[in-house]
Amino acid sequence: QQQVKQSPQSLIVQKGGISIINCAYENTAFDYFPWYQQFPGKGPALLIAIRPDVSEKKEGRFTISFNKSAKQFSLHIMDSQPGDSATYFCAAVLETSGSRLTFGEGTQLTVNP
Amino acid sequence: DTAVSQTPKYLVTQMGNDKSIKCEQNLGHDTMYWYKQDSKKFLKIMFSYNNKELIINETVPNRFSPKSPDKAHLNLHINSLELGDSAVYFCASSTSSGLVDTQYFGPGTRLTVL
Numbered sequence: 001q002q003q004v005k006q007s008p009q010s011l012i013v014q015k016g017g018i019s020i021i022n023c024a025y026e027n028t029a030f031d032y033f034p035w036y037q038q039f040p041g042k043g044p045a046l047l048i049a050i051r052p053d054v055s056e057k058k059e060g061r062f063t064i065s066f067n068k069s070a071k072q073f074s075l076h077i078m079d080s081q082p083g084d085s086a087t088y089f090c091a092a093v094l095e096t097s098g099s100r101l102t103f104g105e106g107t108q109l110t111v112n113p
Numbered sequence: 114d115t116a117v118s119q120t121p122k123y124l125v126t127q128m129g130n131d132k133s134i135k136c137e138q139n140l141g142h143d144t145m146y147w148y149k150q151d152s153k154k155f156l157k158i159m160f161s162y163n164n165k166e167l168i169i170n171e172t173v174p175n176r177f178s179p180k181s182p183d184k185a186h187l188n189l190h191i192n193s194l195e196l197g198d199s200a201v202y203f204c205a206s207s208t209s210s211g212l213v214d215t216q217y218f219g220p221g222t223r224l225t226v227l
Contacts, residue, residue, distance in 0.1 A: 043203050043218030103156040
């Protein structure tokens with residue numbers, strides 16, 4: 001059973017546009033929600049993360065919005081650039097589980113110039 | 114300077130063979146992980162070691178055996194390889210400071226079983 005569901009599977013955005021990726025989780029005990037960025041041929045790398053006691057976190061052009069009651073969180077990429085083209089994974093962590101990352105299915109983002 | 118390194122980067126082998134993937138981290142972390150990424154890019158944890166002790170062991174066939182000779186190394190040995198083992202395997206590491214810490218991933222090893 002997939003504990004973290006991610007959508008869309010793929011996303012095409014024009015340069016300068018806003019990219020939005022959504023995730024929903026089932027286990028209310030999750031207490032840390034990171035987003036990872038993966039370029040082709042590379043390993044995933046942490047992009048930004050949030051804890052459930054905060055509704056929004058912004059780092060540069062990247063923002064996480066978190067809705068605890070709906071058990072949903074999303075990544076917004078403002079002023080999307082071709083260099084942002086990558087696969088994005090949301091994840092959820094239960095701190096008592098040994099920091100195990102439970103990943104969403106991934107979103108392939110393409111930003112056209 | 115490479116933080117988490119894996120060897121080999123590519124591994125092509127026949128069904129039934131035994132192979133190993135090596136992982137080393139120079140970040141001073143005490144927790145290391147193995148993840149499997151399938152053809153649909155889905156990432157799933159396989160194992161986790163903390164200070165050479167196994168702490169996470171997902172439902173993985175016992176043909177897969179991790180080995181941690183020291184805190185900086187976590188190797189993955191796979192016996193009797195099957196077609197379904199073809200995937201990209203990622204090693205990762207993190208600190209265990211009591212709070213969730215960033216996991217740093219290696220570049221991956223693409224395993225192809227023919």
